[in-house]
Amino acid sequence: MRTPRVYFSFRSPYSWLALQRLRPDVEDDGLEYIPYWEPGDEIRARLQERGGGIHYAPMSKAKHLYILGDARRLARAAGLDITWPVDRDPCWDLPHLLWLHQAVAGCDPWPLYRALVAERWQNGGDISSEDSIRRVLERERLEGVDQLIEAASRDELVQHAADLMYDAWMDDIFGIPYFRAGFDRFWGYDRLDGFLDRIGRRGEGGSTPDGTDTCLRGAGDMPGSRILGDLDADSAGACG
Numbered sequence: 001m002r003t004p005r006v007y008f009s010f011r012s013p014y015s016w017l018a019l020q021r022l023r024p025d026v027e028d029d030g031l032e033y034i035p036y037w038e039p040g041d042e043i044r045a046r047l048q049e050r051g052g053g054i055h056y057a058p059m060s061k062a063k064h065l066y067i068l069g070d071a072r073r074l075a076r077a078a079g080l081d082i083t084w085p086v087d088r089d090p091c092w093d094l095p096h097l098l099w100l101h102q103a104v105a106g107c108d109p110w111p112l113y114r115a116l117v118a119e120r121w122q123n124g125g126d127i128s129s130e131d132s133i134r135r136v137l138e139r140e141r142l143e144g145v146d147q148l149i150e151a152a153s154r155d156e157l158v159q160h161a162a163d164l165m166y167d168a169w170m171d172d173i174f175g176i177p178y179f180r181a182g183f184d185r186f187w188g189y190d191r192l193d194g195f196l197d198r199i200g201r202r203g204e205g206g207s208t209p210d211g212t213d214t215c216l217r218g219a220g221d222m223p224g225s226r227i228l229g230d231l232d233a234d235s236a237g238a239c240g
Helices: 013-022 041-049 061-077 094-104 110-121 130-139 145-151 155-170 189-198
Strands: 003-006 032-035 180-182 186-187
Touching: 003 013, 013 110, 013 189, 032 110, 032 145, 041 155, 094 110, 094 130, 094 145, 094 155, 110 130, 130 145, 180 189, 186 189
Parallel strands: 003 032
Antiparallel strands: 003 180, 180 186
């Protein structure tokens, strides 16, 4: 039996709400966290070279408008404020590659995660560009920002992301958040309780969510969960 997996994305409000309940930054919770997003041209080309693709269908205007209200309703029920971000044609490679670098380098990726999701979903800010991410991380007084952003462009990390996306393609991952436990699959925020039941953790989820050292460091950082590193499609409760 493989470690239960949680596919998440900075893009999805339902992913943000799910991880608020799972709270992976609190302790080693025995789950594997895998980033999944719609990649830019370079990662997409490497994915296609391997014969892979993206299980993703663009969202209709009607579905998008529904999600605006649905995510706000769910956030309020969890005691959270949500500010819908206004970003136009963002490229999602950078924030996910930054998280992935922290994970594979043995650093704690959750300070970065917390800073970026707070900026996106509670401040309504852009987290898709280098300048905007740099401002957020420096404002949070996280050290090692320059080295981290440089590391995200390294060829081996880009290739690793493409390989993980190929694994997600072969594993039929098509939406976020997506949970897997053995052969059982759970798609969407509204399936989180079923996933927690499956792994025997129902009721544990909270409602609040080196010369060239490239680890971010912040005061009071807590140990991260088991992590590795993967893609995207939509529906209410599981938007890409």
